[in-house]
Amino acid sequence: MRKRSPWHRFGLAVSCALITLFVMLPIYWMVVTSFKTDAGVSAPSPQWFPNPLSTESYVNAFVNNSFGRYILNSVVVAVAATVVVLALGTLAGYALGRLPMRGKFITLMLLLMISVFPAIALIAPLYLLMRQLDWLNSYQALILPYAAFNLPFAIWILRNYFLGIPREMEEMGRIDGASPLRTLWSIILPMALPGLFTAGVFTFTACWTEFLMALSFNSSNDFRTIPVGIALFGSPHITPYGTLFAASTVAVLPIAILVLVFRKSVVSGLTSGAVKG
Amino acid sequence: MATDRTTAPTDKNPHRVLPPSAKRKHDVNRKRQARLGWYFSTPALLVVAGVTIFPIVFSVVMSFSNVQVLGSGFQLSGATLNNFGIVFGSAKWRYALAFTVIYTVVTVTIEVVLGTLIALVLERLRGVRGWMMAMLLIPWSLITVISAQLWNYIYDPTYGAADAIFSALGLGHPVILGSNASAIIAMMVADIWKTTPFVAIIVLAGLVMLPGDVYEAAEMDGSNGWQTFWRITLPLLRPTIALAVLFRILQAFGLFDLPFVLTQGGPGYATTSLAVLGYQAMFTNLSFGPGAAVAVTTAALVVLGCIVFLRVFRAQVNQGEEN
Numbered sequence: 001m002r003k004r005s006p007w008h009r010f011g012l013a014v015s016c017a018l019i020t021l022f023v024m025l026p027i028y029w030m031v032v033t034s035f036k037t038d039a040g041v042s043a044p045s046p047q048w049f050p051n052p053l054s055t056e057s058y059v060n061a062f063v064n065n066s067f068g069r070y071i072l073n074s075v076v077v078a079v080a081a082t083v084v085v086l087a088l089g090t091l092a093g094y095a096l097g098r099l100p101m102r103g104k105f106i107t108l109m110l111l112l113m114i115s116v117f118p119a120i121a122l123i124a125p126l127y128l129l130m131r132q133l134d135w136l137n138s139y140q141a142l143i144l145p146y147a148a149f150n151l152p153f154a155i156w157i158l159r160n161y162f163l164g165i166p167r168e169m170e171e172m173g174r175i176d177g178a179s180p181l182r183t184l185w186s187i188i189l190p191m192a193l194p195g196l197f198t199a200g201v202f203t204f205t206a207c208w209t210e211f212l213m214a215l216s217f218n219s220s221n222d223f224r225t226i227p228v229g230i231a232l233f234g235s236p237h238i239t240p241y242g243t244l245f246a247a248s249t250v251a252v253l254p255i256a257i258l259v260l261v262f263r264k265s266v267v268s269g270l271t272s273g274a275v276k277g
Numbered sequence: 278m279a280t281d282r283t284t285a286p287t288d289k290n291p292h293r294v295l296p297p298s299a300k301r302k303h304d305v306n307r308k309r310q311a312r313l314g315w316y317f318s319t320p321a322l323l324v325v326a327g328v329t330i331f332p333i334v335f336s337v338v339m340s341f342s343n344v345q346v347l348g349s350g351f352q353l354s355g356a357t358l359n360n361f362g363i364v365f366g367s368a369k370w371r372y373a374l375a376f377t378v379i380y381t382v383v384t385v386t387i388e389v390v391l392g393t394l395i396a397l398v399l400e401r402l403r404g405v406r407g408w409m410m411a412m413l414l415i416p417w418s419l420i421t422v423i424s425a426q427l428w429n430y431i432y433d434p435t436y437g438a439a440d441a442i443f444s445a446l447g448l449g450h451p452v453i454l455g456s457n458a459s460a461i462i463a464m465m466v467a468d469i470w471k472t473t474p475f476v477a478i479i480v481l482a483g484l485v486m487l488p489g490d491v492y493e494a495a496e497m498d499g500s501n502g503w504q505t506f507w508r509i510t511l512p513l514l515r516p517t518i519a520l521a522v523l524f525r526i527l528q529a530f531g532l533f534d535l536p537f538v539l540t541q542g543g544p545g546y547a548t549t550s551l552a553v554l555g556y557q558a559m560f561t562n563l564s565f566g567p568g569a570a571v572a573v574t575t576a577a578l579v580v581l582g583c584i585v586f587l588r589v590f591r592a593q594v595n596q597g598e599e600n
Contacts, residue, residue, distance in 0.1 A: 015398040016409065023412055023474060027419075029438060030427050042436045084324075092321035099314030100307050107322070114329045116583050118531040120552040121576035124339065124559050124569060125332035148328030151321050180313055209420045211534045212552075216560065227422040231538050241430045248423040252415075259418045263411045270479050 030252075034058070034245035041242040057242035066221060067247035070229035073218075074251070076139055077225060078207035081146035085154045085203045086196060088147070093158030093195075094184055098170070108156070115152035119212050130217050141217040142225070146207045154199035157269055161195030162188065198269035201262045208255050226251045336576075339569035360570035369546055370571060373554040380461070380550070381529035384468045385522060391469070392476025393518070397506075399477070400484045410481065413474035421471065425538035428467040429454075457547035460540050464548055468535060472528075476521045483517030484510070523586050530579050551575045
């Protein structure tokens with residue numbers, strides 16, 4: 001299996017090329033289209049390359065339309081929810097991983113159950129709750145549910161990391177006379193940093209891409225997140241794809257960079273799920 | 278809000294005493310630690326419970342109630358089984374259920390097969406593997422709404438890339454999203470494109486962690502690549518693949534973003550998933566009772582599926598618990 005015949009290598013190269021094409025072609029198409037003129041976007045025979053190269057779609061998206069605002073909204077909501085998830089998830093993950101609590105297993109199982117609950121089942125009551133609180137079209141209308149829906153996974157991930165840290169580390173903190181919170185903060189947490197990255201990246205990505213709740217709670221123009229803005233843009237008969245893809249390209253960038261920078265964390269997150277069940 | 282709650286417990290619980298070795302004091306210490314555990318986890322559990330338990334209960338109540346829509350909202354009056362009667366008796370719901378199940382089975386099967394193939398290729402790579410994996414993460418992190426609009430453009434009957442390909446192949450100009458079968462297939466293609474990389478990454482991670490000595494033993498026994506794959510790799514990968522399948526089934530059962538943007542559930546209701554149906558019932562038609570019944574039935578199916586899965590894979594979950 002470890003022998004590498006030229007045929008083997010050729011096959012591998014072809015497979016890799018095919019995989020790259022399969023994954024990247026639609027992305028390429030989106031980016032290329034965002035740099036076309038309106039005429040280029042609706043050309044009867046698709047242009048492989050923008051000709052002429054144009055940034056008019058970007059001007060349309062960010063100057064003539066509110067996509068800048070939508071991106072800002074997405075950033076605010078996703079960052080706030082991620083901070084809440086990491087703060088509360090660390091404490092809970094540590095407790096459920098390391099402290100001798102009764103009912104740990106049940107709690108973890110309940111969390112798992114809740115995290116698989118389809119959002120559609122909760123949307124109507126949550127909508128009513130938000131309306132009662134006068135929270136419709138506000139940041140907190142998304143921050144709170146996003147935090148709640150992402151906490152179970154974050155707690156599981158962090159718990160798995162805490163389980164892997166040797167117990168002696170806590171003893172060290174205790175001998176030094178540090179409080180449990182202090183021990184957690186300055187001794188345990190640095191060792192669980194990869195877990196924090198993983199939980200953080202997953203939460204941020206989930207918030208950045210979430211659509212159903214954002215559509216139901218925040219549909220006013222000022223509070224649309226990027227998915228809602230993109231879904232509701234245009235009229236039923238005309239979709240200005242150039243503008244949409246300019247906005248999409250900008251919306252894809254931060255998350256793509258984040259995921260590429262933290263790709264080890266992301267993969268380990270997916271893996272730790274796979275290992276620990 | 279978060280910081281208030283998280284710092285409070287330490288004041289009540291000064292844990293600065295050294296742990297004594299005496300048994301009785303050890304028990305006291307344990308108790309104290311258990312209490313600390315609840316202090317630590319309560320804020321998170323409260324947030325989760327507040328945002329999920331109440332709506333779950335309320336959804337169930339709503340699905341068993343007469344819901345009257347008023348000008349400013351709606352009112353629940355009296356218990357009834359009508360909502361479920363309406364739902365189960367509706368051809369649209371039965372179609373949505375069948376569609377969601379078939380869609381899930383087909384896409385997940387194709388995604389797992391393709392994803393495993395991709396993982397097997399990437400596993401053989403050396404230098405570029407990291408880059409290929411990074412690339413696979415891009416569709417995974419892409420906003421589904423964006424990928425839906427992207428495929429919408431590709432499928433456009435006048436200037437879409439797919440149309441150009443079809444006419445170049447001499448297949449004319451089919452309106453891809455205009456007929457039932459082709460709209461369903463088109464949606465599956467969009468789904469497979471976005472999610473196969475996710476499956477590939479999970480399977481690859483599982484592959485990389487397989488013990489190498491098993492392979493050496495197989496090689497010494499003269500097992501060829503094909504036999505090794507079917508007799509060793511695949512059985513060892515089973516838990517990993519099962520997990521990927523579970524993730525995918527859960528996601529696919531909540532299928533909403535893609536049909537909502539790509540086809541609006543159409544043509545007719547050919548691509549109306551359970552989630553789209555529930556959403557339309559509640560927010561478009563304001564029939565909250567039947568809408569809640571759709572939502573609750575969907576959730577019940579998902580939870581049921583999960584329980585079955587956990588029963589099958591209980592051993593692995595418990596293994597993590599022993600530490």
